[in-house]
Amino acid sequence: xxxxxxxxHVNERRLLTVLRVEGARPRAAxxxxxxxxxxxxxxxxxxxxxxxxxxxxxxxxxxxxxxxxVGRPGIDVGLNPGGAHFLxxxxxxxxxxxxxxxxxxxxxxTEAVPLPEAPSPADxxxxxxxxxxxxxxxxxxxxxxxxxxxxxxxLVRSDGYVINLPILGWKKLNLARMLDQELDVPCYVENNAxxxxxxxxxxxxRPNDAVVVYLKLGTGCGGAVIINDxxxxxxxxxxxxxxxxxxxxxxxxxxxxxxxxxxTFVNLKALQRYFTREEVDxxxxxxxxxxKIAVLLTKQDPxxxxxxxxxxxxxxxxxxxxxxxxxxxxxxxxGAMLPILAEVCEAMKQPLRxxxxxxxxxxxxxVSRLGEFECAIGAAATAHHEExxxxxxxxxx
Amino acid sequence: xxxxxxxxHVNERRLLTVLRVEGARPRAAxxxxxxxxxxxxxxxxxxxxxxxxxxxxxxxxxxxxxxxxVGRPGIDVGLNPGGAHFLxxxxxxxxxxxxxxxxxxxxxxTEAVPLPEAPSPADxxxxxxxxxxxxxxxxxxxxxxxxxxxxxxxLVRSDGYVINLPILGWKKLNLARMLDQELDVPCYVENNAxxxxxxxxxxxxRPNDAVVVYLKLGTGCGGAVIINDxxxxxxxxxxxxxxxxxxxxxxxxxxxxxxxxxxTFVNLKALQRYFTREEVDxxxxxxxxxxKIAVLLTKQDPxxxxxxxxxxxxxxxxxxxxxxxxxxxxxxxxGAMLPILAEVCEAMKQPLRxxxxxxxxxxxxxVSRLGEFECAIGAAATAHHEExxxxxxxxxx
DNA sequence: AATTAATTTGTATACTAACCAAACATAATT
DNA sequence: AATTATGTTTGGTTAGTATACAAATTAATT
Numbered sequence: 001x002x003x004x005x006x007x008x009h010v011n012e013r014r015l016l017t018v019l020r021v022e023g024a025r026p027r028a029a030x031x032x033x034x035x036x037x038x039x040x041x042x043x044x045x046x047x048x049x050x051x052x053x054x055x056x057x058x059x060x061x062x063x064x065x066x067x068x069x070v071g072r073p074g075i076d077v078g079l080n081p082g083g084a085h086f087l088x089x090x091x092x093x094x095x096x097x098x099x100x101x102x103x104x105x106x107x108x109x110t111e112a113v114p115l116p117e118a119p120s121p122a123d124x125x126x127x128x129x130x131x132x133x134x135x136x137x138x139x140x141x142x143x144x145x146x147x148x149x150x151x152x153x154x155l156v157r158s159d160g161y162v163i164n165l166p167i168l169g170w171k172k173l174n175l176a177r178m179l180d181q182e183l184d185v186p187c188y189v190e191n192n193a194x195x196x197x198x199x200x201x202x203x204x205x206r207p208n209d210a211v212v213v214y215l216k217l218g219t220g221c222g223g224a225v226i227i228n229d230x231x232x233x234x235x236x237x238x239x240x241x242x243x244x245x246x247x248x249x250x251x252x253x254x255x256x257x258x259x260x261x262x263x264t265f266v267n268l269k270a271l272q273r274y275f276t277r278e279e280v281d282x283x284x285x286x287x288x289x290x291x292k293i294a295v296l297l298t299k300q301d302p303x304x305x306x307x308x309x310x311x312x313x314x315x316x317x318x319x320x321x322x323x324x325x326x327x328x329x330x331x332x333x334x335g336a337m338l339p340i341l342a343e344v345c346e347a348m349k350q351p352l353r354x355x356x357x358x359x360x361x362x363x364x365x366x367v368s369r370l371g372e373f374e375c376a377i378g379a380a381a382t383a384h385h386e387e388x389x390x391x392x393x394x395x396x397x
Numbered sequence: 398x399x400x401x402x403x404x405x406h407v408n409e410r411r412l413l414t415v416l417r418v419e420g421a422r423p424r425a426a427x428x429x430x431x432x433x434x435x436x437x438x439x440x441x442x443x444x445x446x447x448x449x450x451x452x453x454x455x456x457x458x459x460x461x462x463x464x465x466x467v468g469r470p471g472i473d474v475g476l477n478p479g480g481a482h483f484l485x486x487x488x489x490x491x492x493x494x495x496x497x498x499x500x501x502x503x504x505x506x507t508e509a510v511p512l513p514e515a516p517s518p519a520d521x522x523x524x525x526x527x528x529x530x531x532x533x534x535x536x537x538x539x540x541x542x543x544x545x546x547x548x549x550x551x552l553v554r555s556d557g558y559v560i561n562l563p564i565l566g567w568k569k570l571n572l573a574r575m576l577d578q579e580l581d582v583p584c585y586v587e588n589n590a591x592x593x594x595x596x597x598x599x600x601x602x603r604p605n606d607a608v609v610v611y612l613k614l615g616t617g618c619g620g621a622v623i624i625n626d627x628x629x630x631x632x633x634x635x636x637x638x639x640x641x642x643x644x645x646x647x648x649x650x651x652x653x654x655x656x657x658x659x660x661t662f663v664n665l666k667a668l669q670r671y672f673t674r675e676e677v678d679x680x681x682x683x684x685x686x687x688x689k690i691a692v693l694l695t696k697q698d699p700x701x702x703x704x705x706x707x708x709x710x711x712x713x714x715x716x717x718x719x720x721x722x723x724x725x726x727x728x729x730x731x732g733a734m735l736p737i738l739a740e741v742c743e744a745m746k747q748p749l750r751x752x753x754x755x756x757x758x759x760x761x762x763x764v765s766r767l768g769e770f771e772c773a774i775g776a777a778a779t780a781h782h783e784e785x786x787x788x789x790x791x792x793x794x
Numbered sequence: 795a796a797t798t799a800a801t802t803t804g805t806a807t808a809c810t811a812a813c814c815a816a817a818c819a820t821a822a823t824t
Numbered sequence: 825a826a827t828t829a830t831g832t833t834t835g836g837t838t839a840g841t842a843t844a845c846a847a848a849t850t851a852a853t854t
Contacts (some may be wrong), residue, residue: 003840004405010792011812012401037814042831044812071829072821127853155756158606164756170548208793209555211632229793232624234724235608238757249646256754285692324641325722327631335802357653359552359561359634390792395407396626400813401838408839423801434841439804441839468802468847 002395010021011036012044013390016053019079020105020388024057026074045077053103055080079104086387088380089128089150090192090373092116093167093219096124098131099376100141101384105203110373121173124150125182126376132183147185149379149388150175151192153222153272155363157237160189189380192375193240194231195221199378200368201226202385206330213328213363215242217315218336219285221263225326247317263354265314268336275307287336308340312347319348320355327360334368341367399621399792402747408433409441413450416476417502418602421454442474467753480563483784485777486525486547487770488512488587490564493521495528496773497538498781502600506538507770518570521547522579529580531753544582546776547572548589550619554634555762557586569661587779589772590619590637591628593731596775597765598623600783603727610725610760612639614712614741615733616682618660622723627784644714652688662711665733672704684733691736699721705737709744716745716751724757731765738764 014034019025025033031041048054057076085108086101092115100109111131116123128148135141152175154165160176179187189393197214206212208228217220221324225295243263244256249367252270254261264270272280272289286292296304319331333341345365353362370377385391411431416422422430430440445451454473482505483498489512496508508528513520526543532538549572550560557573576584587595594611603609605625613619620639622629630636640660641653649667651658661667667688669677683689693701716728730738742762750759768772782788 002404002411004401004404004813004838005840006401006404007401007812010403014399014792026830038831039815039833040813042833070823070827071828072823072831074830110682166719171500209630209632211630211636227629231609232629234757235606235726236724236756236758237753239608239724240722241724241754242722244754246718246721258752321643321718322722324643325637325639325719327633327635327638329632334402355655357635357638357641359633360631361633363632393792395787395790401811401840402813404839423803435804436806436842437840440804467800467801467850469804471803 008044010390011040012048013388015041015044015048016079016388019054019077020103020192023076024076026076028074029031052080052083056335072372081106081108082141083144084146084387085135085144086383087128087132087135087145087148088195088378088383089131089148089154090195090375090379091124091150091168092375093153097373097376099373099380100135101377101380103388105381107373107377107380107386109135112372119168121175121178124175125178127138128179129182131389132185145185147383148179148183148187149383149386150179150189151195151375151379151382152188152189152373153192155221155237156189156191156194158233160187162189162232163237165181176386180191184256184362186383186386188379188386189383190379190392191222191224191237192216192378194224194233194266194376194383195378196368196370197224197332197378198228198231198385199370199374199381200332200334201229202381205229209331211326211328213322213331214368215315215319215331215333216335217266217333217341219268221266222335223322224330242322243320244319245321247321262314262318266311266318270314271307271311271337271340274310275303280306290337290339294343297340297343305345308343311346312344313351315344316348316355319352323352323356323360323363328363329361331363331365332368333366334370334374338367338371399670405441407787407790408437409445410785412438412441412445413476413785414787416474417500418768421473421475423473425471442488443573449473449477450481451480463701465562469665478503478505479538480541481543481784482532482541482654483777483780484525484532484545485544485592485775485780486528486545487519487592487772488547488549488565489589489772490550493775494770495526496770496777497532498774498777500785502778502781504770504774506776507773508530509769517569518572518575522572522575525576526579529582533769536556542582545576545580545584546592546780547576547584548772548776548779548784549586550589550617552634553586553588553591555630557584559586560634566713571767583780585776585779585783587776588619588621588634588774589613589646591621591630592775592779593765593767593771594729594775595628595734595782596625596767596771597729597731598780599778600627602626608725608729610719610723611765612664612712612716612728612730613732614730614738616665618663619732620719622725639715639719640719642715644711644718645782648684659711659715663708663715668704668708668734671707672700673735677749687734687736693741694737705740706744709741710748712741713745713748716749720749720757720760722752725760726758726763728760729765730763731767731771735764735768 027041033039036148057078081104082349084103088099090097096113096115098111102108152165155163162173162175164171176189193216212226214224223240225240243262245262246260248260251260252264254264269285293298293304424438428435454475477498478501481500485496487494490673492510493510495508549562560571561568573586587681590613609623611621618640620637622637642659643657644659645657648657649661651661666677666682690701700740
């Protein structure tokens, strides 16, 4: 429906987003920034003050003497960080990670807990419910948790329906609805690579025509693409699963039944293989290997160097294809391989520049800034976004 | 800016889109469809009637006797087709094609004229200006042309800036602005594959989560992806140029400097090579070959069959990669190879089904319905869309 | 058959939300 | 004291909603 409350809804979210991204400022400055009258902004701020989402900030007493402008000085209005909180939850391999956002999208709390063996969906729901109750019992956020985001390493439709989650054996499961029914706040479910990508861009928004490709390198090789602050999804939710790009005419057998898939050349098991020069058993993959290799690299260890270079060479082939298809402005790497990713980026710069279509701008290659909790942070960002940015605004017929 | 006129703007376009896509109906039905009150719809229709964009349609006199509902019968309101027109222009290889849309997005006129040798941008602008003046001199659309869309076979930014147009030697050229300055109506410039794809979906909208991949097969191999009724673009406008997907480890040298690109295996020249088993000179490519081969296919000609199968086998490899990346619900083929595309689709169905990730829904494979004028029609659809659908509505901060 | 009831359409009127425009009090600098 | 900018107040506009009502039809009743 599009009635006049739509206008307020849009403007309120525009205002909150400006405050989050660009910081506190007086009403008059907000009015100019949003092309609204001061009167309109006054009315909106009045409302937001009542709801505890913004606060007036006492201006510092003449911080730079003589630098003030003429005219009556304004009163800075900024987000009230404690006015709302958002819980992000990552359902990972053997562990659940929590990250708590405040209204200004700062991480104010993190926690990792072990995940019980073969948990049922109900187990996970109650785990989240307990964490939520726990948070509310503390002074930090008694009544302020506004939404919960949950990520899973599997296929998720945009409405939070889990199509397939192989590592837990879950299939065809409306996890978002289950959470919604149990938790008295809106819940959103997202694929973990998508969430990590979203978390990455959320704190530092990109220009409007930016195209960000994110790759999550760990036990598998997940991907996400963000265009215009929106995640790209496929018809089944299977889009941007970059692990199955064909990069070689032969290679190890992939879980998808084909040979030559990127995922079989770029994952923790493959890294271990490149390093030890021996086949690795599925169950003896060393999750700490990237850290160890990173240490060895600082000591100029030739074996470590070789392993990283081999991985990088394969990944570069995949990235060239991805770049030629999406023409991204930016490629971000994240995931469990974090410790060696800076080296991987360095090793790929040359081949990437040479492999892409002439005339195409070479995308920047960077490592995710979010670290171990990137998926949980991304989940919190998803929840924050749904509640406070212009998103769930469907104006189509 | 988001003020109350935004609400009317949104609702008016929602209303017009419903009338275009779903047909004429009484005000009360529109109110239900749009979740507005009848009073609001009355007010909007009053305005649209004054502007000549809609008209009341006399109900057929009891077409199905006894089938009428109780209550006062409504007066159908429908688009007034002659109330607005949109000119689509394709700048093609050696030819310019025009297609004229009426308000209901029906093609009411087409024309193809030869393009002068090595035309300057100014030549093309004045060609379009002459066509526009010509149309206005006729009774069909004296004052009603609302917008012009132009397609070019090159790289175009979303603001209509032409980055590179190799076949005409144009580069870094604000064609949209040049047209705008000359033509007294809004002008939009789009890449030809993008426009053809957009034209294809415009008349029969897809469900919200549909992902449509379009491939334009002719002298080159262009592509487009439409998600949520929006075209995917890259950072430079170079996204979805599927011609440079790597499908073989070796092959003819591509214009991009690499070997193994899809475009070197799937284009008119390659088709001729597969058919004659001889290398073909750049300047002796037979533009009518697909038609000839199509005729031979009906006579079970083995050479024609071989040529089509060889082309299909290469294209299938590319489509498998594209499908695994985008997870499309639908793949549409178009372009100069039109006469043989039904056969190509048939030949690719098997390999496509086998090559994609298990669990992914197999996309439907179809041939474009628009025919020779697909780009011009797409250009007209682009113009129609910009003026009458919810599109140029940027609510971001 | 005529009347009445029921139902639905389209319009009119009053009300409301949220914007803009303009005036004004306030608080600083010049 | 003059100037300038902020924040609030007041009045006006737009485009909705809610409600009431006349109009046009079918269905039911007398």
